[in-house]
Amino acid sequence: MEHVSKAPLYLGQELYDIVSRVLAKSITDLPNNLTAVVSGFIGPVPGSLLKCIGRGYTDLTSALLAKGLQAKKLTIWKEVAGIYSADPTKVEDAKLLHEISPEEAAELTYYGAEVINPFTMRQVTQSGVSIQIRNVRDPTSQGTMIHNEASHSKCCTDESAVAVTLKEGISILNITSRLVTAPQLFFAEIFTLLNQHGVIVDLISTSRVNLSMAIPADHLSDALIRDLQKIGIVSRSDGLSILSLIGQAMRRRIGISAQMFTTLAATGVNIEMISQGASEINISCVISSENSLRALCAIHSSLLQPEI
Incomplete structure (x- = not known):
């Protein structure tokens, strides 16, 4: 040994x-x-x-x-x-x-x-x-x-996406700063609490005074919400899903984000939150679970079926 x-x-x-x-x-x-x-x-x-x-x-x-x-x-x-x-x-x-x-x-x-x-x-x-x-x-x-x-x-x-996925059972937590601390301290306090409660965050969208997070609904607890309310103003939205378009070659394809969101709009699907990393390998958005299956099929038909 x-x-x-x-x-x-x-x-x-x-x-x-x-x-x-x-x-x-x-x-x-x-x-x-x-x-x-x-x-x-x-x-x-x-x-x-x-x-x-x-x-x-x-x-x-x-x-x-x-x-x-x-x-x-x-x-x-x-x-x-x-x-x-x-x-x-x-x-x-x-x-x-x-x-x-x-x-x-x-x-x-x-x-x-x-x-x-x-x-x-x-x-x-x-x-x-x-x-x-x-x-x-x-x-x-x-x-x-x-x-x-x-x-x-x-x-x-090729210069295309390879797949579209759906992750269900998602909630969005919105936390707005009360502007009593610097932005970096505001974010640090939030993530410290998330770590203490063992919460996994799937997607993040930020501004200087607001942090929105897509989190598995079963990871949220009343205790976490109470702790976060000590830091800022908290709101929660449930019954959501994460729709993700994935492909390493998408970074070389101009307009694929626009095509994705245009397809969702034409399908009558409202977007609650958008997240895209700098690597551009994953374009994700949060939508209502009621529309998730329709959105999944529409994106696959519009952006994937012709390429495969």
Whole structure:
């Protein structure tokens, strides 16, 4: 066993790097005539693995093993064909994506296409290992290849979005400053409280005196609201969903945001909040859950179907 510092590791990257090396050594030390069958189970760790990864730790174990062995590709067998351009149970003409970049896969899995945990995926793609998602019920299917970070440009030659996702069960919290503190202190106090209450924020939109956040509704509590009211004026909107258009090549396509919002307007869908990162890989907006399915199908038909 490798030396581990006495400082608590919790769930930091150092812990995962050590586990990766230990797993790999346990395999390479085996006689050549033996085939290793590795359980996905990971024992108790400081800080709780379930809180960080959830129950996808079998995938995490395989990812750490592939990383430690410096494999070229990790194949993960699922009960789905791979990653789609939209949820195939909601969009009839959703197409299987045969190749995507790790950045696109991370955005897709975080905002609704829950095929593989983004953290698990990052363990291998950053180490030069590609991931292929295959269907255990259809072994001949090509599945989806998530390229490693060194080769992902091969799968991003077009100038289009690759998928649209929907994340339901969202609420918006609006917090307006009472202007008694500097803006940076106002924001710092809010995020300190969110961390203390263990709240995950999906989207953020800010001005100098206002912070709007899209948050899973089941993460909100009366105690959090009371604490935030000590900092500023708080309002809440429920019954919402996050609609996200994702594609690494969108940054090279002029007018795609306008096309997305024009499509939503023509469909009669009102937008409650908009968020777009500087990388332009993800354009997200918050809409009413009543209109979410109609919006999802309209965006897929308008911006994705002709490209696939």
